[in-house]
């Protein structure tokens with residue numbers, strides 16, 4: 001493995017766009033224009049970089065303790081080739097997950113990537129877009145004449161990485177040409193400017209993940225602020241994209257009615273009314289597994305996230321271990337209250353699901 005350390009990177013705090021502290025490249029990634037472009041940018045920014053044989057085997061991350069290594073991993077970018085082109089399913093929001101990135105630089109305490117990515121919390125981006133698009137084309141053909149929806153945010157927050165990769169833009173342009181293909185993704189970031197003039201053809205739905213102030217303040221470090229997300233939402237809506245909001249995780253906390261009421265009222269107040277006709281909402285209550293609880297308590301030891309299994313209802317999982325959700329009475333109260341507020345402010349919106 002070769003190492004080329006140049007100098008400490010500058011971070012772009014004014015726009016909060018992600019600048020990694022360390023980058024790994026698979027050598028073959030440099031044979032692709034995207035890989036070469038990222039490589040040139042890394043050199044220009046003076047970010048330390050190393051070469052690696054596989055994006056799945058980064059074993060020599062700096063850091064003395066596990067926690068330190070975790071924090072560094074969240075600031076480490078790995079540029080590689082996506083070899084597995086069999087897409088995972090992505091119910092309930094889409095048929096398939098389309099893999100353009102894995103991992104995220106934000107630190108949401110509740111994020112399920114903490115368990116699903118296990119010992120590999122670093123951020124992987126894939127440069128072989130043609131292979132990924134060809135695989136998507138195969139899935140679209142298979143399901144014709146049905147529409148096939150692809151979710152691009154199952155394993156990452158791709159908007160946060162877009163200034164580096166430009167991959168979403170490529171997906172959006174591609175899906176714009178597909179009669180039977182649709183794209184969707186969700187984000188807590190605001191870096192949408194490069195997407196505004198894409199040829200989306202109404203085939204991409206961009207959703208913003210929003211929450212009560214208490215949740216954003218306590219559990220979502222290193223994401224864009226609520227105001228930045230709303231400003232970005234207004235921009236994409238004006239650019240003609242179908243748009244939506246995911247309120248997740250919905251967390252029962254002191255003053256939750258006020259918190260969620262305020263959230264929905266402020267969405268209505270800040271979004272231009274002419275762009276909110278075809279609005280969708282997806283509502284997901286907070287849930288956790290026993291494994292997730294153990295990982296979260298280790299990585300965010302001072303978290304205020306309530307994960308008391310005595311206060312929760314156990315829900316059997318289809319595969320492997322079950323999850324702890326709110327008891328029916330609390331879940332129903334959350335669902336009813338949020339649905340009422342949504343229809344009060346957005347009578348034409350569609351609530352796709354509450355889960």
Ligand code: SF4
Pocket residue numbers: 103104105106107108111112113155156157188223
């Ligand atoms: S922004 Fe999304 S993907 Fe990133 S840490 Fe937060 S919940 Fe996870």
